[in-house]
Amino acid sequence: MTEHTYTVREAASLLDLTPTQVRSFARAGLDHPAIAGTDEARFNFRDLVVLRMAAALKKADVPSRAISRALAQLRSSDVGQVAGLTLEALGPHVVVRDGKEVWRADSGQFQFELSEPRAAEALMQPIEMTAADAGDFDTCFSRALSLENEDAAAAIEWYQRAIDLEPARWEAHTGLGFLLQQEGDAARAVESYQRALAIDADATVEFNLGVALDDLGRSDESVLAYQRALALDPTIADAHFNLSGLFEKRGDRPAALRHMIAYRELN
Numbered sequence: 252m253t254e255h256t257y258t259v260r261e262a263a264s265l266l267d268l269t270p271t272q273v274r275s276f277a278r279a280g281l282d283h284p285a286i287a288g289t290d291e292a293r294f295n296f297r298d299l300v301v302l303r304m305a306a307a308l309k310k311a312d313v314p315s316r317a318i319s320r321a322l323a324q325l326r327s328s329d330v331g332q333v334a335g336l337t338l339e340a341l342g343p344h345v346v347v348r349d350g351k352e353v354w355r356a357d358s359g360q361f362q363f364e365l366s367e368p369r370a371a372e373a374l375m376q377p378i379e380m381t382a383a384d385a386g387d388f389d390t391c392f393s394r395a396l397s398l399e400n401e402d403a404a405a406a407i408e409w410y411q412r413a414i415d416l417e418p419a420r421w422e423a424h425t426g427l428g429f430l431l432q433q434e435g436d437a438a439r440a441v442e443s444y445q446r447a448l449a450i451d452a453d454a455t456v457e458f459n460l461g462v463a464l465d466d467l468g469r470s471d472e473s474v475l476a477y478q479r480a481l482a483l484d485p486t487i488a489d490a491h492f493n494l495s496g497l498f499e500k501r502g503d504r505p506a507a508l509r510h511m512i513a514y515r516e517l518n
Contacts, residue, residue, distance in 0.1 A: 280322030311340035321356035454484035
């Protein structure tokens with residue numbers, strides 16, 4: 252019997268997510284979100300299990316960025332199938348449960364009995380650092396992640412420490428760029444995104460670069476960044492929406508309409 256699969260829109264309807272959110276979480280957490288022989292990503296039941304956990308985290312007010320990062324970290328780790336784990340919200344953090352073991356996805360901080368108040372409180376705290384830890388990229392990067400929602404200035408400092416240790420790691424440049432952009436420093440965010448993209452191409456980073464460039468009034472460069480993002484991932488609906496606005500400002504109505512139609516189709 253052929254296994255039933257679900258389109259992006261069907262998954263979005265079932266899980267009360269937008270199609271854009273489904274695609275974003277799928278890119279982060281699924282090894283093979285697209286099934287061969289189809290023109291659109293399709294998801295099997297195991298895929299839906301992962302996406303359903305992401306949807307529950309979203310409803311618990313965990314930031315989408317934190318959810319995507321947690322899914323990506325778990326997918327690239329040695330913990331096995333993400334669908335076999337349980338993901339729970341603990342404030343703005345994602346907590347992973349595998350049997351009796353519980354840990355925070357961003358820091359790897361372990362706690363064995365989350366039901367105890369002290370255990371939950373411990374997982375909410377930033378990672379304690381030693382002098383030796385400050386010389387390790389992964390520890391500095393995890394420290395930055397754990398501070399993003401609590402102390403942006405400190406998180407920026409830890410991202411910079413991670414970059415100083417290993418300048419060729421694109422993820423630290425990306426994280427730094429995102430925080431700088433959130434803090435209103437679009438110029439430095441552009442520099443960080445460009446450094447990340449010089450190491451590895453990524454559709455989301457190109458999109459964020461486009462937003463930062465637009466914030467700086469560099470619309471021509473912003474258009475190119477959005478176009479590169481869509482070349483890497485044609486399903487980024489917001490890139491079409493932003494391009495529509497930029498082409499409208501240029502007076503290029505046909506291009507503006509074309510991207511608005513693409514945006515509406517994706518959503």
